[in-house]
Amino acid sequence: MDTVKVIEIKKSVFEDNDRDADRLRAELKGKGVYLLNLMSSPGSGKTTTLIKTINLLKEKLRIAVMEADIDSDVDAVKIKEATGIDTIQLHTGGMCHLDAEMTRQGLDNIGLEGLDLVILENVGNLVCPAEFDTGASRNAMILSVPEGDDKPLKYPLMFSVCDVVVINKMDAAALFDFDLAKCRANIAMRNPKAEVIPISAKTGEGVELFAEWLLNEVNNWKNK
């Protein structure tokens, strides 16, 4: 089994997270590194989605992953084994979110030299991570079909801050009476600009659309 580096994240000392996040975003831009902050509920399929997406992109982009969890390294090991790319595990020590300074601690441990894209898999939680700007270039979230098409009504901030909403486990839509049109309308109510990409990480359907969105994003970030 592969082993991954495990970083115990320390609580931030900065009081003004928004300013710190803007500073980090500018630094990353200067280095040509795109940072994607990926958020979701526990069990939405973030890890499987990432593995399939990275395998579609790893010949085109130099990618690293930071896997944030309260405990355990299972996801980081899984990603490293399935993709071969650099992956580190961030342990939040019980903290329910990451902020910019905590993200920076992870980035310092990866080393950004030569990278195009860093993906931060945030703590599985639809509430707190939405409140803290990590300094990412863009925010993405995965909503999974079994969670229900009404989630944008109940977790408004999360849907408001995300540039793209990936809807995963579409292969189970019939079993869970999931109404994609209703879900799109609920997302649009919170965030009319959000891209919505339905996929099934299990069957692979639609994953290439998310990979394409991400590739365009990274290329635009470098060239603007």
Added chain:
Amino acid sequence: MDTVKVIEIKKSVFEDNDRDADRLRAELKGKGVYLLNLMSSPGSGKTTTLIKTINLLKEKLRIAVMEADIDSDVDAVKIKEATGIDTIQLHTGGMCHLDAEMTRQGLDNIGLEGLDLVILENVGNLVCPAEFDTGASRNAMILSVPEGDDKPLKYPLMFSVCDVVVINKMDAAALFDFDLAKCRANIAMRNPKAEVIPISAKTGEGVELFAEWLLNEVNNWKNK
């Protein structure tokens, strides 16, 4: 459509939540009211499980529900319509959990006279609600099959503080390669005393076991 009372919860001023929670638990005990704190991820099926459980118990116990959400009243209205019992909606104003004082604000608005059981549906979040004692007689959680059998590894505190873990959406176990034995072992690692009750709120299978557990709990609480 039924309407429900909506309470905007205020942030607590108490610094010592544990002491406040013990005080609330003792007050409830004195009044013969059992408070169940029900936690889970977003979309685990808390509301459907509650509706079926309440319909099995409402002739035997006088029950009220407090439905906590960051926003929206959809679940509270659904429970009131499907069970006919008293239901109020607590709006947390963006807060990711409830503590004892916030729970008390809800209880004051229900009125405890004549009640046997109050069910608090906590904010959908596997992280923060586990950190705050609400003053409940017992903590329960619902883990749903699509979230995966590895969740006890990733959210250790939540599984440690729960007296019972209901595993919902068992009808979808095959589709999601969910291993119940592995899940039981993972739960036992965090909390060897936790009861584990597999159910499907959709088909109704197993819900009577959870209802029975709860009925015994309430009766023991009154008689001890």
